[in-house]
Amino acid sequence: MPVINETLGQYSELFMLLAAGTYTVAFIAFAWDLAKSSKALRAIDLKAAATAEAERVPVAAGRAALAGPDAGGPAGRAERPTSGVTVEGGTAAGDMRYTAARRVPARVAVALTVLGALIHAAGVLTRAFGAGRVPWGNMYEFLTTGAFVAIAVFLVVLIRRDLRFLGTFVVGLAIIMLVAASIAFWTPVGHLVPALQSYWLIIHVSIAVLSSALFTLTFAMSALQLVQSHRQKSLAAGRPDKLGFMRLVPNALSLENLSYRINAVAFVGWTFTLMFGAIWAEKAWGRFWGWDPKEVWTFVIWVVYAGYLHARATRGWTGTRAAWLSIIGYACVIVNFTLVNTVLNGLHSYSGL
Numbered sequence: 259m260p261v262i263n264e265t266l267g268q269y270s271e272l273f274m275l276l277a278a279g280t281y282t283v284a285f286i287a288f289a290w291d292l293a294k295s296s297k298a299l300r301a302i303d304l305k306a307a308a309t310a311e312a313e314r315v316p317v318a319a320g321r322a323a324l325a326g327p328d329a330g331g332p333a334g335r336a337e338r339p340t341s342g343v344t345v346e347g348g349t350a351a352g353d354m355r356y357t358a359a360r361r362v363p364a365r366v367a368v369a370l371t372v373l374g375a376l377i378h379a380a381g382v383l384t385r386a387f388g389a390g391r392v393p394w395g396n397m398y399e400f401l402t403t404g405a406f407v408a409i410a411v412f413l414v415v416l417i418r419r420d421l422r423f424l425g426t427f428v429v430g431l432a433i434i435m436l437v438a439a440s441i442a443f444w445t446p447v448g449h450l451v452p453a454l455q456s457y458w459l460i461i462h463v464s465i466a467v468l469s470s471a472l473f474t475l476t477f478a479m480s481a482l483q484l485v486q487s488h489r490q491k492s493l494a495a496g497r498p499d500k501l502g503f504m505r506l507v508p509n510a511l512s513l514e515n516l517s518y519r520i521n522a523v524a525f526v527g528w529t530f531t532l533m534f535g536a537i538w539a540e541k542a543w544g545r546f547w548g549w550d551p552k553e554v555w556t557f558v559i560w561v562v563y564a565g566y567l568h569a570r571a572t573r574g575w576t577g578t579r580a581a582w583l584s585i586i587g588y589a590c591v592i593v594n595f596t597l598v599n600t601v602l603n604g605l606h607s608y609s610g611l
């Protein structure tokens with residue numbers, strides 16, 4: 259039996275390696291999509307502007323001839339376009355055609371991400387069968403399973419909303435997690451410490467990992483919101499657009515609203531994480547709360563996201579302030595799943611190192 263467990267563990271590591279390689283190709287495809295789309299949209303803009311200019315000049319000349327040589331004022335004064343409808347309408351139409359029918363790299367990237375997720379799932383399952391338990395008993399398993407859940411949540415949300423613009427960020431984070439798991443936190447297949455041998459492990463940790471995956475999505479959205487907000491201010495000030503690929507991303511307000519809704523769902527999950535963790539602590543150690551570093555940081559995360567939701571809903575904290583609060587919340591999540599598990603000594607030090 260130990261030989262079989264070890265073999266399954268080796269297969270799991272192989273699947274994780276293949277998944278990381280597939281995600282890397284998907285990451286390149288997503289990045290290629292952003293670069294190619296930016297170039298194509300810029301070409302559409304230039305063509306629309308040239309067409310508008312060509313249409314404006316003959317009209318101005320014709321009206322000048324009808325008015326005669328004695329007409330007062332500059333010849334082109336009355337011919338200035340009264341609105342940007344021609345240029346903007348052409349650009350918008352071009353954008354819609356491009357995003358709907360011509361984003362081949364994005365579709366390839368999504369297909370590769372799905373393939374990588376299937377391979378990744380095989381790695382998680384073989385690790386579970388090899389260990390004879392759920393695969394999140396140490397840092398290696400936290401990272402590999404967490405990366406899979408983040409990708410799975412991204413793909414599920416992708417069915418309802420076109421969030422392909424997040425692909426580079428989400429897939430990139432998954433690659434970082436898999437690499438960190440393999441290099442810094444690799445742990446052979448083994449049994450759990452006694453405190454973790456409980457059905458509460460499945461309930462408590464699964465909800466925590468799912469909530470963290472949702473927080474990962476909102477972190478990416480909040481980071482993009484800051485970039486998009488800066489870009490929109492630059493364009494309003496008349497400066498050139500140096501971030502053309504951001505045209506494929508919704509405006510800052512749309513990103514903020516979507517991030518807020520997902521954060522609200524994730525916050526509910528994190529609330530249950532905190533509650534179930536306290537119940538498990540009472541069963542394992544005879545108390546609901548003991549100021550253990552893990553307990554403290556779980557509560558800190560809850561407070562930060564509660565403050566974010568409250569400030570945005572009732573105090574008018576919108577825009578960049580809301581985005582920074584969301585990013586700070588995710589930074590606390592990272593600290594909770596890395597430093598607390600590996601550096602701070604406590605009852606939750608299950609890194610496996």
